[in-house]
Amino acid sequence: MTFSIVAHDPAAQEWGVAVASKFLAVGSVVPWARAGTGAVATQSYANVAYGPDGLRAMESGESAEATIRRLTSTDDKRALRQVGMIDAIGRAASFTGAECFDWAGGRTGDGYACQGNILTGPHVVDQMVEAFEAASGDLTTRLLAALSAGDAAGGDRRGRQSAALLVVRQGGGYLAGSDVAVDLRVDDHRDPVAELRRLVEIHRVLLPRPEDLEFVPIHAGLARVMRDALSERGYDCGRGSGYDEDLRQALFAWIGAENLEARWSDAAEIERKVLEILSSR
Template identity: 50%
Template sequence: MNNPIIATFSIAACDPDRGEWGVAVQSKFLGVGSVVPWAKAGVGAVATQAFANPAYGPEGLKLLEEGLSAEEVIKKLTDADLQKEDRQVGVIDSSGRAATFTGKDCYDWAGGVTGKHYTAQGNILVNQETVTQMGDTFEKAEGPLADRLIQAIQAAQEAGGDSRGKQSAAVLVVRDQAGYGGLSDVAVDLRVDDHPEPIKELERIYQLHQLYFGETKEENIQLIDENVKREMAGHLFRLGYLKSKDVDDKVFYESWTTYLHTENFEGRELDQGKVDRKVLDFMKSQPGEI
């Protein structure tokens, strides 16, 4: 029995300056994020697709951790695989070296490119430009690795994309102690398993991720003067956190703290008298009674 083909385009990359490794992927395949992307902080990243061999992920990371280069990892993985000509894999190592492999039996268009700190590959694509544009966009993009990876797959889709259509997308980025509470290395792990516009939906939930887990920037700190307090109290009343818009400071700040903790904004909670504009904008956008 043949495995379903993961008709896919992906990019595996790193940002040595930030100490980040990751993968972004889009596919005409249900839940592609459960199969293709693999990464380990300080070690590297692997994207395995086509007639995907999921073992390439953990085994590839193990070999990288042992000190093998990206090219050596791909050679070792494929030499031991009797179905390698049906496979496609991209690897980025701890030094930012990249390698990609496309078996000769992968369905056209299939292939990959490598560049500075990235490898981009795809199969059953509309055209080669899907892959080249993915790489070019990554090289020109700025910001955290997750931003650059998502921009890259967005550009790939616009350049042609998967010839069979769109269904799922994912982004995985790791960095030392970047996870929740500093207790894991998973900085970003977001998946859209089934959606008519998976990359757009991935971008939407990534922006939510940044809102909930990103840090407050200095330029977004707003002092709560009487006008701002009046505005905030109005929204807290509208959303059911206050019984009246006209309350004293004690009741106001108690309700504001309740709102922050209810909405999971503890990471953006500031000293009394200050508010993160990003949180305030989110509150304004929430539906509620007028």
């Protein structure tokens, strides 16, 4: 019913899941992840308990392979289940029950597991693997590349409906207040993977990774440009000059209104993407 990938980026210490299916709101069922622990994709008559139970086991140090083996061994409907897991140190495992609807199967590699059922053929998983291994960039980029490749290869043979992307890292969430770095879902759409890609681009603007931020010092000339731009947008910048408190408060208010607060700095500087948006007409 679904195709998915679970993966780990050891350098960034991120774990994630990407999934698509001819199933309403697949993101509410399949993907599970916990920073420092691992990720799970549970699908095909999904045993949702595999998510929290799998994460709990891997958090205690159990490998992905051992966790899947133990969970499926006590599941009397294991022949219908499919699950992929990646553990804390990037060991991957995938299980496909003997009664999953054709085509069904999976592949594992260094730091990832791809699996799917009711697919147009094994080439769907093969293309996902090839795309993930070839892609560069952060884990979100590589997961999305794999999902897009699987979709382009035919994906779920029943058609398209939903897709989701979940990535976690310690302190990676909104204003570092959680570990959920990316949690995007397309619940019902004619082209859900394409729509998911669109949402990821918006997410990159509003919730950037700290290492992607680039700040520019606010000199007197730039302050004049900013004051004019904010005034045109109806913000009271006062009558002073330079980056004074009135301009700072106006910029802070505009950034908050535009949901760009993850790009704010308390110093006398402005993030380059913020400046680009502010300067646009």
